[in-house]
Amino acid sequence: MSRLRLTMACGDYDRTRALQEGTIRPDGIDLNYLRLPVEETFFRMMRHQEFEVAELSLSSYVLSLRQDPSPFVALPVYTSRMFRHGALYCNAGSGIERPEDLRGKVVGSPEYQLTANVWMRGILSDRHGVPFDSVTYRTGGQESAGRVEKAKVPLPGSLRISPIAGDATLSSMLASGEIDALCTPRIPSPFVAGDPRVRRVFPDFMAAEKEYYADTGIFPIMHVVAVRRDVYEANRWVAQSLYKALLAAKDEAYAGLYDTSALRFTLPWLTSQFEEARTLLGEDYWAYGLGGANHTALSTFLRYHHEQGLSDRLRTPEELFAPEATEAAVI
CATH class of the missing domain: 3.40.190.10 (Periplasmic binding protein-like II)
Known part of the structure; x- marks a missing residue:
């Protein structure tokens, strides 16, 4: 057969x-x-x-x-x-000392609909007082210019979101301070290179993730x-x-x-x-x-x-x- x-x-x-x-x-x-x-x-x-x-x-x-x-x-x-607490990065000069400081900031995201970003926006809203529409979003390629959403995404009117310039990248904008923070599944290249201008929003992200699991039971x-x-x-x-x-x-x-x-x-x-x-x-x-x-x-x-x-x-x-x-x- x-x-x-x-x-x-x-x-x-x-x-x-x-x-x-x-x-x-x-x-x-x-x-x-x-x-x-x-x-x-x-x-x-x-x-x-x-x-x-x-x-x-x-x-x-x-x-x-x-x-x-x-x-x-x-x-x-x-x-x-x-766990995605380690997926949040910020510019060292952005004034972000704790997750709550993301309110009112400009946050990069390769795509708005990425699963990791949906999770972190929800966690920030539920546990840190940062509603998803309390920040401004910039979308585009993280390491290479020109990335677009892979699927057509209908967005709520309360959302402030716009693509970055066609020749720009989110990693370079994070390092230069053109965006305050970046939520991304992949570690941005300035952080990998040890650039002091880029750090994690949750410095001890493993401790934050273990606490999150202990509180919610969610992996x-x-x-x-x-x-x-x-x-x-x-x-x-x-x-x-x-x-x-x-x-x-x-x-x-x-x-x-x-x-x-x-x-x-x-x-x-x-x-x-x-x-x-x-x-x-x-x-x-x-x-x-x-x-x-x-x-x-x-x-x-x-x-x-x-x-x-x-x-x-x-x-x-x-x-x-x-x-x-x-x-x-x-x-």
Whole structure:
């Protein structure tokens, strides 16, 4: 019997490595795994729907649900999760000494709808008294000029937002003080170079992130896996098949992290960091699926997405995913 051949575009992760190498194969599927940078995958999937299956920004996916019919159906597989307090940078001369000082400032963002930025705007509003519309936003390329939003974004009228000049970059503007702060998933080049004009808004961001988790129980979700709708509608079974394989690949990655015969990654205290993560966040801290803490995280993100003008209505987590991947047979 022939197997369905699907191309999946995704990053280079330990939690998907077994699918990339073919040691785990989804039932009934021959998977052509394309290892691509996330920005490229997101752009090509959102603009041209080039892949049958792809990693997708959670924000971009929720934004796509405004279309009728929506072009994708997601699986509750979170290829990227990350606390983002460390993603806020400021110019040393901006007068920003604490997160609350961001009110009234000019903040750069590569794209308004980036998942990391949605999370941080929501956290700043909920926990630091900085409503999303209390700052002025400038959007554009961080390290290279000319970046535009990958998807058309309807914005609320209360928002003050404009693109930077076509030949400018957000990193250079941050260093020069043309913008006061920058919220970005990628570390800006002046910070990497040790430029004293650029520093983090949360200097001890790990402590801030641990405090945030202790208070909320949320480990922020960044990316999901999306199946193109035409593929899903023609083969509804692929949702459960892919979900099971991705879950098995993630469990295999856990096991690799706890193999102390030799370090799997170039981190001297990898084992102790893995143990600390499980102590602080729980045994299955990178859990897939819809239940428990994931439901809380998704509900919070969907509220932020709606409050910030990106969703046409407030959605529930249950609306996001293929039911075939959220329900399983009990044996």
